[in-house]
Structure formats: structure tokens, C-alpha cells
Amino acid sequence: MAPMFELLKRDAHTKARLGRLTTPRGVIDTPAFMPVGTQGTVKALDPRELREAGAQIILGNTYHLNIRPGMDIIRAAGGLHRFMGWDGPILTDSGGFQVFSLAKIRKIKPHGVEFRSHVDGTLLFLGPKEAMEIQQALGSDIAMVFDDCPPHTSTPREVQAAVERTIRWAQECRAQPRAPAQLVFGIVQGGAHAPLREQCARAVTALGFDGYAIGGVSVGEPESEMMKAVEMTEPFLPSGQPRYAMGLGTPAQLAEMVARGVDMFDCVLPTRMARNGTAFTRKGTVIMKAAFNKTDFRPIEEGCDCFACRHFTRAYLRHLLNVDEILGVRMLSVHNVRLFLKLMLDIRTALAAGTFAELHRQIVANYVPSRKVLSARQNGVAR
């Protein structure tokens, strides 16, 4: 069998890498974007649409799935893949991020966090042991360790405590049983502090995981800090394993992160912005309800090969959104997800051809981020 992760090529001008992650349920070409299926579905899309958009792996949320439908039902279904009808690879997060960002009245304890469900207030407990047990039952192809993700406004002392907890909990996760063939990725915290990032990266990589995530990014910090956090961490991650920047980002940010040596991404932006009536293009975002689309019979983006752009016009999608028809949100979701996946495909093609540096410049120069997107990303639950 092929090794789990193959590093196929390194870019000559940046830290970008072309790779391939092989799992029993399928190959993931990297750099890869993972659409987010929080509650057992990538919002508004069905599995066929995901495949057509080019998705090779999707993400599921331990925190949400554990609350609804609950693990008794997913266990009875035979795992998350069978439950949701997606037979490709799934990465599950550990729930740590949601516990720290979404749940109310939480109490950090030595082996996890006591919190109240954001749905009905039920008292719940999630720690390394529980998170790994749930992910084992979900049967995801890649499980994430349970970490402590502090807000970007934390004091250095608080970040230090979060790093120590993250390392201890990573050890506990490492010792837990896994689902058959399940990979487990460690997570590096440390905020905007280079020594803490290094300390955490050294300690977590020493535990020997199958890949490593850079956590504590996209939690409301300015973009420059986000880039620095990745730059501080990347040198301490083993080059032979995949690197995953959690909860990112805009198309331009993804290109920037690839140039900094990151291989995997997930973000709710494509589907969340679709539900706000916003379409992504390579040049920025478009408010589809805007009056200038009234009689614009072009597709969302000229040249896009997505189902929405092949069948529908801006004028039609504007109408659907105006009258609250589900097909409007559906088609923006199809387009946005395809745009992110096509961006990664173009990046991989450029890496193979040795032209990534030029593509990287183009993507970043052409993309004008909107305030709306940046604020959606910075609301702290952007993953």
C-alpha cells in the first residue's frame, strides 16, 4: 500500500507543497480544501453535488453530532459515513473549538471541559477520552485531538496554560483506541507567541501523530497575526506529514497559507456566505440580491464550470434569493464550494507545473476581500 502521505513536489520559490494523502476511503490531493458538514451534511448540498464540485474529503463536527442526533443513533447507523450517505474520507474535529467558543458556562477540569449544550442546556463533559471515543464511533478517517483553543484576546499566561493543557490532552488522546485505519492529527496552539508555538509544536510532534494542525488561527485575530502564527509553527512540523490550518479562510488567505507550507484547509465561509446571499468569485464577493444583477443574464462567474454557472444566471439567482426560494441558497452553495475546490485544483496544477509563485501572486492581487466576509470569518465560529 502507498504510504499514508506522499510529498510529491516542493515549490522552488515558496514553502508550498504538492502532496497526496491516501486513506482506505479515497485519495486526497493536497493542498486540499474540506467543505464543512457540521451536523452531518454540508449545508444545502447533497453528496452527489459535493462529488461533482470535486470534494475529496469533508469535515464533520464531534461537538454538534454528539448533541444531535447523538451517538446512539450514529452507532446504530454504522458510523457517520453510512448515516450521511458519504462514502469518501471524513475528517472530524474533536469538539474542543466548539466547547470553547459555542458552549455556555464551561468549567475546565484536568481531563476535559464541563459545559452546557448550546441547544438545550444539558450538562455535558468533553475531554480527550470522550472526544476520541466519539470520533472512534463516528468512524472518521482522520480524527483530531482535543485541544484548548483560547481566544485571541487571551493574556500570554492564559495562552501558556492553554498550551500546557493542549500538550497534556494530546498525550491522553494519543493513548486512546481508534477506529480501524483511523488517522489522528495533533494540534499546535500558542497564539501569537513564537516561543509557545515552538514549545507546543515540539511537544506535540514528539508524540508522533499522522499529521499536524495549526490551531488558534481564524479566531478573530487580524490577518497578519494569522499569517505569523503559521510562520512561527511551520518550521517545527515534520515535512513528511500533512499540515492543516484549521478554519481558514478566504481564497486569497488559502493561497497565502499554501505558500507558507500548509496542505489542508476547512472553512464554513463558502456555505455560510451562500446562505447570506453572497457568491465568491476569484476577484472577491458579490451580493447576489444587488440591483445590478437584476437583468444580468451572465453566470455568477464567467468560465466557472459549476452546476449553478452552467444552468443559471445572476438575474435568476437574484430573483430566487429575493423570494426566499431554497434553490437560490442551494445554487450559491454549489458555486462557492466549487470555487474553493477549483482554487485548490488550480493551485495543485500550478505546483505540478512549477508556476505556483505566479498563480499565488495573481490570486492575492486579484482578490479584494469584502468587509462582510472578513467579519463573518472573524466572528469566532468560522469553523
Place this chain on the structure above:
Amino acid sequence: MAPMFELLKRDAHTKARLGRLTTPRGVIDTPAFMPVGTQGTVKALDPRELREAGAQIILGNTYHLNIRPGMDIIRAAGGLHRFMGWDGPILTDSGGFQVFSLAKIRKIKPHGVEFRSHVDGTLLFLGPKEAMEIQQALGSDIAMVFDDCPPHTSTPREVQAAVERTIRWAQECRAQPRAPAQLVFGIVQGGAHAPLREQCARAVTALGFDGYAIGGVSVGEPESEMMKAVEMTEPFLPSGQPRYAMGLGTPAQLAEMVARGVDMFDCVLPTRMARNGTAFTRKGTVIMKAAFNKTDFRPIEEGCDCFACRHFTRAYLRHLLNVDEILGVRMLSVHNVRLFLKLMLDIRTALAAGTFAELHRQIVANYVPSRKVLSARQNGVAR
């Protein structure tokens, strides 16, 4: 070219007919069910899903499309087919039903109705001339005349007045220009009064339309009255042309209507009930959120060939509906529309094989209508 409507076979035991309606945009095998695309989309479905479900024709609403997006936009798009990305046949209603059931503060005038938009209160006018002009611009394959559809609680005198108005307006519609190759169907009113039904049918058929609809059914009257209205009208409709019962109905009602000689149907029930979380089966309806579906890993209906039943379980769909995921409503819509279309396919197959009487008995005997469905049908806007 084939004649517009071919009567292929008559059932030996009932008044059921097997037929074929040929339009430049495609053939419609009858008895036919037309999914309803009120605002330029069959709610929650895309055109590919409609084709896969077996739709040969869909319905569009003059009243709604005229208000939003408005005819300037649909004209600029090149008609409704191009606007909504559906290249098969479309039947448009005339807006008469909505003017009488949905709009507020209406004033009946000699050549139409003055009313206020249910969306923003704008003063609008719709009559035979306007309805035909709009349908000409929409470019539908079958246009309906503008009629006066009185509530089922009307006095005989009121129904008489509505019949006279309907006949006069049918004459005015008949004289209006059409879109190229557009067929126009007349509508027979008359409520529960046999003499009025006969008077209206004789007068409207004398005008020579391409097909005839039985209106004023499914407007809140008891099922027995609905059946009688069809029985009173059918003998006066020419056998060589298609008959369309507007706004019907449950699966059992469709079978009953076919047995009474009706060829075409439209109804919002499949998509409306889907949005309420209700799935149709051949035996009745199922509330998908119900606790008994919690760990039911069978499809909505065993043996159903729809996309939803081939890919998803009741337990999964219940979860999606519980957490308000769009995919839940989408998949119930896919299933319900397929169920109605498959019912008509089975009816046509039985008619061809000479076994319709038996199938008719089975459908009616097996189907147990729920109060929820009956009340949704009887709320007076069931089309």
C-alpha cells in the same frame, strides 16, 4: 407532425383515458401530474432533479411571476423557460385563482379584477387581456384563460355570476394573441351546481380551446363535492382533448379523478408537505420527525426509486429536519414529487395493460389520508 392530443386508449371499466399531448418542447404522457413551480422554481428542486423524478411538464404562476421578478426581467431573459433553466413544457395558470384567493382588497370590474399585491400592497389589475399578455411573454407551452373562481361557500346566485363572467372572459382570452405554438385551455366553473357546470362547459367548449380545465375544485369543499363537480362537468367536455382538474390532490384523489376521465393534474401538496416535514407514501403520509423514525434505517418507502430513498434513511432525514438542515426538506421534496409522478406512471402502465380498474381499487383502498394533508389541501390556496 403528430396531432396535439392523441387519445391512445380508453379503460373498459372506468372513464380513465391513456393519452399523449405533444408540444414543441416535449411530449406529455397522460394521465400526467405537473409539479408546481409557483415563483419560477419547483420549491427546493432543481431542473435535473425534476427530470430524474420523471416530470414532463411543470406549472408556473402568472400572478406570482408578474409581481416578482416582474415581466420586464422575464422578457429580457427571453421567457420563463430560459429564465428558470427548464427546457421542457410549462403550463401557466392565468392568475385568476390567486387574485380571488390570495390578493387583498379586490374589485371585480367588467374586464378583470383590481387588487393589491399580497407582497407590498401595490395596486394591480389583472383581466383576460393582461393574463394572456403576461402568459404570451412568459412563453408557456399551455396558457390558461382568466376565470372567476368563487369560494365553495358562495350562493347559487354568486356562482351563476362567476360562470357568466368566466364565459365572457374566456371569449376575451380566446381573441388575444398567443406566443408561438402556445396552446390555450378553457376553464369550466359552476361550483356544485350541475346546471351551471353544464352551461359553463357548453359555452366554453363552443369557443374551441386546445384543452379544458375543471376549475373551482380543491377550493375547500368536501371531497364528495369535488368528485361530483368533475362528474357533472366531464360529459360536456370533448373527448378528443385533454381535461385538467386544477389544484388536485392526494394520491387517492388523483386515482379517483383519473377514473372519472381527467388527464392532467397539478398540486402543491408534494412540495408543501415536504416543507412541513411530511413524506407521502402509497399508504398515506409519514411525519418524518416522529420518534419512531429515530433509528429506522430503511428508506422513506421500501421499493421507491427516488434519489432520497436510494441514498438516505428515515433516521438521517429525521435528524436533518430536527436540526433545520436544508437537505431534509430537499430530499422530502424529491421523494414526494417522485411518488406523485411514479403514481401517474403506474396508472398509465395499468391503462396500457388494461388493469387500471384493479390498480385504482388498490390505490384508493391502501391510501389512508391524514387530517394534516386534507387540511393543507382545504386551506384554499392548494394550487
